[in-house]
Amino acid sequence: MTKPFEKPIYVTSPSLPPLEEFIPYLEKIWESKWLTNNGQFHQQFEAALAEYLGVKHLSFFTNGMIALQAGMQALRITGEVITTPFTFVATTHAIHLNNCTPVFCDIESDTFTLDPDKVESLVTSRTTAIMPVHVYGNPCQHEKLQAIAETYGLTLFYDAAHMFGVRKDGVSVVNWGDLSMLSFHATKVFNTFEGGALVTNDETMKKRIDFLKNFGIQDEVTVIAPGSNGKVDELRSAFGLLQLKHVDSEISKRQKVADFYRKRLMDVHGIRILHDLPGVRHNYGYFPILVDAEAYGMTRDTLYDKFKANGIYTRRYFYPLCSTFPTYRCLPTALPGSLPVAEKVAQEVLCLPIFADLDEERMLQIVDVIRTIALRFV
Numbered sequence: 001m002t003k004p005f006e007k008p009i010y011v012t013s014p015s016l017p018p019l020e021e022f023i024p025y026l027e028k029i030w031e032s033k034w035l036t037n038n039g040q041f042h043q044q045f046e047a048a049l050a051e052y053l054g055v056k057h058l059s060f061f062t063n064g065m066i067a068l069q070a071g072m073q074a075l076r077i078t079g080e081v082i083t084t085p086f087t088f089v090a091t092t093h094a095i096h097l098n099n100c101t102p103v104f105c106d107i108e109s110d111t112f113t114l115d116p117d118k119v120e121s122l123v124t125s126r127t128t129a130i131m132p133v134h135v136y137g138n139p140c141q142h143e144k145l146q147a148i149a150e151t152y153g154l155t156l157f158y159d160a161a162h163m164f165g166v167r168k169d170g171v172s173v174v175n176w177g178d179l180s181m182l183s184f185h186a187t188k189v190f191n192t193f194e195g196g197a198l199v200t201n202d203e204t205m206k207k208r209i210d211f212l213k214n215f216g217i218q219d220e221v222t223v224i225a226p227g228s229n230g231k232v233d234e235l236r237s238a239f240g241l242l243q244l245k246h247v248d249s250e251i252s253k254r255q256k257v258a259d260f261y262r263k264r265l266m267d268v269h270g271i272r273i274l275h276d277l278p279g280v281r282h283n284y285g286y287f288p289i290l291v292d293a294e295a296y297g298m299t300r301d302t303l304y305d306k307f308k309a310n311g312i313y314t315r316r317y318f319y320p321l322c323s324t325f326p327t328y329r330c331l332p333t334a335l336p337g338s339l340p341v342a343e344k345v346a347q348e349v350l351c352l353p354i355f356a357d358l359d360e361e362r363m364l365q366i367v368d369v370i371r372t373i374a375l376r377f378v
């Protein structure tokens with residue numbers, strides 16, 4: 001095995017534009033002294049982003065989690081919400097913090113997204129919404145979920161944190177459902193350090209969301225609802241505008257990393273890789289592999305430790321399942337054995353480093369760790 005790199009390799013590394021390109025934006029902010037509360041850059045960024053994503057309305061938020069909470073409030077979701085256990089804990093917490101009960105539904109083994117065929121049996125008289133997650137940028141089976149939502153009069157609110165720039169048959173996936181939430185966290189394909197957005201096709205909904213993200217304030221003397229503070233300052237808005245100029249190049253560099261891994265891992269017995277889905281323009285935000293311990297000759301966790309010993313920090317997104325955390329594990333749908341596919345995927349998944357600056361030498365070292373251990377090749 002090759003020598004560990006002196007510099008650790010993390011699961012991701014954020015892309016930043018050249019610093020000098022940001023200076024003119026800073027100068028404008030210094031001149032205007034308008035720092036936050038729907039400033040000029042904020043308005044410009046929302047408009048530019050809506051155009052880039054091909055969506056009608058969008059509200060920029062301080063992060064994805066607050067956007068999820070505000071979105072649930074805007075949609076007036078109550079009671080039970082059918083969701084996935086295979087997600088970052090923000091999804092489940094947003095449901096809980098909005099005084100709703102998460103109802104966990106199993107996932108599909110190919111895309112790791114909510115299995116629509118298992119949703120209907122979980123609908124009760126208390127169900128008001130479905131909150132699916134497009135895991136790793138894999139689009140959910142929207143037509144099926146939409147049909148179930150229509151049949152039972154449910155709201156469909158997508159956690160699209162991983163979905164920046166993903167299109168299906170040429171259409172931006174964040175157009176789906178009643179609302180979609182995007183995350184622009186530092187670890188995402190498109191980052192504004194921290195940030196997020198709610199996307200809607202409905203102008204009235206956009207207005208409601210904007211009130212809710214500003215304490216529920218309508219004007220100087222009117223507060224229409226108990227809103228939180230989800231606003232974003234001019235620094236991050238200006239940064240977002242600049243980042244937009246670089247995001248296409250970011251995605252194509254990430255695609256090269258994914259292609260490299262696929263080519264060199266497809267013959268490793270016991271390692272499953274995901275392929276691009278037909279008609280989908282992916283963003284390559286994550287590169288998950290599944291480790292079949294018996295076929296590969298080593299468990300996912302031992303492989304994770306091997307990587308670590310080589311200075312490579314892979315991540316087991318999303319292990320443990322959200323349904324196993326203390327707040328949720330006593331729910332009837334969280335009982336061990338009730339989510340067999342999610343439980344298996346959570347035991348086997350490992351996300352390899354993927355980011356624009358990952359060079360070939362380091363990619364080779366990552367691939368080497370996996371290939372050196374392999375028992376056989378197919």
Ligand code: T4K
Pocket residue numbers: 010011012013014063064065066087088090091133159161162183184185186187195196313315317
């Ligand atoms: N829904 C879903 C499905 C989500 O995945 C997320 C967020 C949300 C909702 C909520 O959206 P936000 O409120 O976050 O906008 C990270 C992120 O913090 C989180 O945003 C993300 N999902 C989740 C999947 O991953 P951690 O705990 O793994 O982050 P951390 O700090 O361990 O970072 C991972 C690696 O990235 C580090 O080992 C090194 C590298 N890194 C990280 C940061 C923060 C950098 O190189 N630079 C950095 O600034 O949660």
